[in-house]
Amino acid sequence: MLQIEENVSLKNFNTFGIEAKARYFVEINHEEDLAELFMDPQWQQIERLVLGGGSNMLLVNDFNGLVIRLNIRGIEHRINHDNVFIEAGAGEVWNELVNYCVDHNFAGMENLSLIPGSVGASPIQNIGAYGVELKDVFESCRAFEIATGQIKTFSNPDCRFGYRESVFKSDLKGQYIITSVKFRLSLTPKLNLSYGAIEQELANRGITQPTIKEVSQVVAAIRVSKLPDPSTIGNSGSFFKNPVISQLQFADIQKQYPQIAHYPAGENQIKLAAGWLIEQCGWKGKVVGHTGTWKNQALVLVNHGDATGKEIYNLSSQIIDSVYTKFGVALEREVNIID
Ligand code: EPU
Numbered sequence: 428m429l430q431i432e433e434n435v436s437l438k439n440f441n442t443f444g445i446e447a448k449a450r451y452f453v454e455i456n457h458e459e460d461l462a463e464l465f466m467d468p469q470w471q472q473i474e475r476l477v478l479g480g481g482s483n484m485l486l487v488n489d490f491n492g493l494v495i496r497l498n499i500r501g502i503e504h505r506i507n508h509d510n511v512f513i514e515a516g517a518g519e520v521w522n523e524l525v526n527y528c529v530d531h532n533f534a535g536m537e538n539l540s541l542i543p544g545s546v547g548a549s550p551i552q553n554i555g556a557y558g559v560e561l562k563d564v565f566e567s568c569r570a571f572e573i574a575t576g577q578i579k580t581f582s583n584p585d586c587r588f589g590y591r592e593s594v595f596k597s598d599l600k601g602q603y604i605i606t607s608v609k610f611r612l613s614l615t616p617k618l619n620l621s622y623g624a625i626e627q628e629l630a631n632r633g634i635t636q637p638t639i640k641e642v643s644q645v646v647a648a649i650r651v652s653k654l655p656d657p658s659t660i661g662n663s664g665s666f667f668k669n670p671v672i673s674q675l676q677f678a679d680i681q682k683q684y685p686q687i688a689h690y691p692a693g694e695n696q697i698k699l700a701a702g703w704l705i706e707q708c709g710w711k712g713k714v715v716g717h718t719g720t721w722k723n724q725a726l727v728l729v730n731h732g733d734a735t736g737k738e739i740y741n742l743s744s745q746i747i748d749s750v751y752t753k754f755g756v757a758l759e760r761e762v763n764i765i766d
Contacts, residue, residue, distance in 0.1 A: 429453055429463055431493075440496065441481035442543055444661030445736045449476075449494035456498050456518075458578065458606045461571040464495070471573065476765060477604055479545030480520065483552060483663055484763040487736035497547050499606055502527055511612045512566060517547025517605050521554070529643045534616035535564040537643040538625075541650045543657055543664065547605040550581075551595045552761070553588045557646050558622040562588035566611040570595075570603035579603070590698075591668050591761055618642055624649050653724045661730030662721065666743060667701045667758040680754055701750075701758055702726035708749040718742045740764065 435452035438444060451473070455461060464470055474492030499516035502524060506512075511533045515524050521544050528536045538559035548554075550568055554561045567582050587594045595603060616639055620626050628645045629637055637645070655662050672680075677697040681687055684707070688700035705711065705725040712722035717734035719742070721727040728739055747758045 429455075429460055435494070437478075437481070437486060437490070437494065440478055440494075441484060441486055441663075442657035442661060443485060443663050443730050443734075443736070443739065444657075445486045445730065445734070445739075447486035447736060448489045450489070450491045451493040452496065453493065454496045454498050456500075458499060458569070458571065461604060461606070462576050465573060465576055475573075475601070477547075479517065479548035480543055482543035482657065483548065483761070484765050485663060485736050485739055487740050487764060487766045490765060495604065497545065497604070497606075499547070501607075504531070504533070506614070509614050511614060512609060513612060514607055514609045515546045516607050517545060519546040520544075521546055521549055525643065528612055529640050532639055533612040533614070534618075534639050535559075535612040536610070537639045538619055538622070538646055540643040540646045546608050550586055550588075550593055550605060550608060552591045553586075553593050555591070557625055557649070558619045560588070560590075562586070564610045564612060566609040568605050568608040570605045572603055574602065578606070590671070590692075654727060655721050655729055660721075661732075661734070662727050663762045665701070665726045666728040666760060666762050667705075667726060667746075668761045669698050669701050670704075670756050670758055671696050671698050672756060673697075676755070680756070684754075699756065700726075704750045704754055704756060704758070705746055708746070708753055710746055710749070715742050715745075720746075736765075 432452045435449045437449055438446045453464060470493055476490055476494045478494055478496045498518040500518055501516040502519060504511055504513045522541055524546055525536045525540050538557040542554055542556060549561050550565060562583060565583050567580050569578055569580055572579055618637060625645055628649055634641055671692045674695045674697055688703040690698045692698035702725045710720045711725040713719050714731060716738055717731050718738050719729055719731060721729050728742060743760060750756060750758050
């Protein structure tokens, strides 16, 4: 029997550590629980928020609807020649899955070490770090269709992955709940070390032929050095996406700012480092009331204790305005704003 609780604090369910209340709250431990939940039509009509690790959202107000906390567990793997297929429940902690793979010497996820959040949330924004994206290891996922109560399987192309994008964030937003994800890894490592800081850190450690575990450890060390630990300082990782602009606009900006950090991003497109733009506007490490940007990475907004969601949101608006005024580039929030 499902337990629906009322007026539940979400403080421990969001990595920003924002105090906000859910009008209704339910924990889902099995795929079948979803069918049971939605047999009651009132939950079809009410506003819903599906919660995994709560690591990519900002609660601006109390949530006057139903929070569905996914806690479906389980990790299984099957080896077929060189391929390893791993299926994990949506409620598994992402980094625990990465550790499972690293410990078994299954290659492909090591660059995604220490990303906060849950397995079920990982396809929604196509998480990525250090030159690897979820889509590089994603095989398929199972998802519950709220309107019909059916389970549907989505293949990699079905998900229409892009930079921090998928069909679950766009056309199908709010229509499906991901219940498990299947990954395809390999027994033969093809290490991706091209991301500058990895090679440098390996060299610092005198490692010339790294194992999967060593890559994972190096990635984790780089992350720890740059990003605040949400268990001590509330944050949601990168608050904004790195903006993609035209080559033409880039040429204009580069004339004025020859040092500008940038990467190629497809035909006639350039991706800028939002952290660099924000730092240039003087925000890096700045404390504003109970909020601010992180001292080692201006792209990360932090809760210095007791910040409200509104304060953090307001700071993000000020940052967007100042980057636009200085560079003519519109930053987009990467974090889901729950208003
Ligand atoms: N930079 C600055 N100042 C800053 C921050 C960055 O000048 O305050 C410059 C850096 O010097 C570097 C460039 O910006 O030249 C890129 O910085 P970094 O390598 O830290 O990565 P990022 O582009 O800021 C992205 C992801 C991160 C991911 C890292 C590593 C997005 C929005 N963010 O950050 O993902 O960990 O690359 O791959 O794409 C997340 O999504 O929550 C996240 C943390």
